[in-house]
Amino acid sequence: MIKYERFELANGLKVIYHQDKSTPLACINILYNVGARDENPEQTGFAHLFEHLMFGGSINIPNYDEPLQMVGGENNAFTTNDITNYYLTLPAENLETGFWLESDRMLSLAFSDKSLEVQRNVVIEEFKQRYLNQPYGDVWLLLRPMAYKEHPYKWDTIGKEISHIENAQMEDVKKFFRKFYCPNNAIMVVAGSVEVEEVKQLAGKWFGPIPKGPENKRNLPEEPVQTKARSLTVERDVPVDAIYKAYHMCSRYDTEYYAVDLISDILSRGNSSRLHNVLIKEKQLFSDINAYVMGDFDKGLFVISGKLTKGVSMEQVDAAINEELQKIKTELVNEDELTKVKNKMEASHEFGEVDVLNKATNLAIAELLGDAGMINQEVEKYLAVTAAQIKEQANLIFDEKNCSTLYYKSKK
């Protein structure tokens, strides 16, 4: 059970406070409600590039990192298709430094030309390092546009292509900032060995004066229901064939989400899972195989991916995967198997509460999804899932017509 308090500043900034006296640290997690899905289709990769620019100095503080390091702090950030999240940890007694730094870059960036130029290069190198110069690195650049035709999930956070990053201009950077980086578009979580009065006082002092920004109403195109199986075959210089199957599923907001998440656990969590036992051990068709939900906020994807054992054909493995999916569609999971994945979920949750920063990030995400309090109901929701619901969801999702398959072949 994670106890928290919530309050909101007049400018719309939501603040969540969680005390954890077991640590000498404090952390500040600021989530901006903007992700790659909010990008202009001609300027993809922008939300992520922008994340880099947030470290390029703000209006009153030329360098973000140095003052934080000076007080013993550390920070990082990540961008997804849904959100951009910034976090820092520091010795609790130096909490105010974090407020000073985070509030100044919410107030205004320095918009330095040098920073834009350098970070464009850095992101291009990141693009190469993670997507182009890695075996199977381009999978999501291929799979997303196949699975999504309308919704902006059709591009990856790194962007559709390098040229979009190369072409980013300062004017666009400023517009993006004004539109999305305002207090009413953010959620701040302060957690650790700190008192609520201090957090209230510091939030008012540093964030209170920041003017409210425009209201952003998200109006993203809905992805039309897929009605035909889609597939793509590519050949690459990789040693082993791989297959990726992506099925449309519900959104993170839907109550069905918990059942679907448990399906992925039944199929592939741990060595007792079905795909591991049948496809790796028994039939020896794969050297590794995974099933997982992407966790996207809007309607998302359920993915099954695996690397084929040498000498096995794509047809064989496709059929074998479908056979396993057929089982979960037609037979109710038994009590023990369901209890097993629920127990695993419960334990992971408990282990996840060891780390104060992890708790802070999860509180911020839960608040964005509707209510920070959801963090304490998650386990219950998983425990309430029934075998019938699992079967029902499996039937809704695992249909070849609802699937995009990528055959990723080794160039011989």
Next chain:
Amino acid sequence: MEVIDRTSAPAFKTVEKIEMIHATEKRLRNNIPVYAVNAGTQEIIKIEFLFSAGMFQQQMPLQATTVNSMLEEGTSKMNAAQIADAVDFYGAFLEVGVEQDNASVILYTLNKHLKATLPVVEQVIKDAMFPQEELDIHLKNKKQKFLVNNQKVATLARKHFAELIFGEKHPYGIDVKDADFEAIKRSHLIEFYKTHYTSSNCKIIMAGKVADNVYELLDAHFGGNDWDSSEPALREKNAALDTTTEREHIIYKEDAIQSAIRIGKIMFNKTHPDFHPMQVLNTIYGGYFGSRLMSNIREDKGYTYGIGSGMVSLKNAGYFFISTEVGVDVCKNAINEIYFEMNRLREELVGEEELQLVKNYMLGTFLRNSDGPFALADRFKGLLEYGLGYGYFDQYMATVKNISAAQLRDLANMYFDKNSMIELVAGKR
């Protein structure tokens, strides 16, 4: 409303002292030491069984890792699927792993399920059978992973670099080759297992909320004299260093878009008096986001997504390395800048403000890395392997606080000599 000055930083305090919860020691009947870090707020526990059964101890490539990962693949009473079921059913996690100097089996569980899961761990550790059929599957799949990883320039550089600085026959330098997957046999596994996964070669470190009955349970399952070996652990072989005499090396990869660069040299481990001072120098040079290497090569030139350097301490050696991946077109420039920054540390004194920043940052990092039961246990493990006590951390704090710019310049002159650095590029240069 209060008028605030956003241009100057709020007052702050530096980390002066760190209150660490220390590990306590008890012994099982058979004398296995059990170290416990009793900390944290959740009803969970992590129990690590640590064996001197790492790369350094193995007699042939793949022996240590294969034994370790095959522990879960069958005992005389349970097959692989039953073992997995028994652990997973209680939501527990069984993790195995091999490092250079040791191998471990780690159980993570809610306290309420410890009693049910520990018997499975007992079987896995004391009664592994290494079924031939499972071994065949394991090796086949491992080899595929090996082939995939060898496509990555970073992996190629990392593995080959160890071979260059230690020598290709040195236990820390041996690089796994294709043929090793054919050479390793079940009998090799059993031999290594019987002599290394024994009570006299075992230590236990646990962390979390440690209840009193944990010791009774451990003693019941692991405290007997039924799992020692009459044969001694296999003799450690000759570990003389055989560092390459060539300075520059390349693993050419025609289609590389980026090259992985690895530069470094043999140094020493954490028992050496210069280790702590070198950690400070390393941090300034390439050990944190604001380091000289990051500031120059990423934040000024934009050549890379990331660059860093590190001091690695192993039980029988230590080394220093720089690692990055850069666009092939800027590979040469990046290498030049790496040496340029080394030289700057040899020639110029580190400025007062930068030095203060690094000191504060290192103390803050120390605090962060000592937070929570699992981090505290890792800290302790880092002492245990070298026979060091908690006083080691006081020395560390004192060095970080007191080291001077002149001392750092002297260290750079002693250790950051370009001519002593082995340089490897995987990709193109």
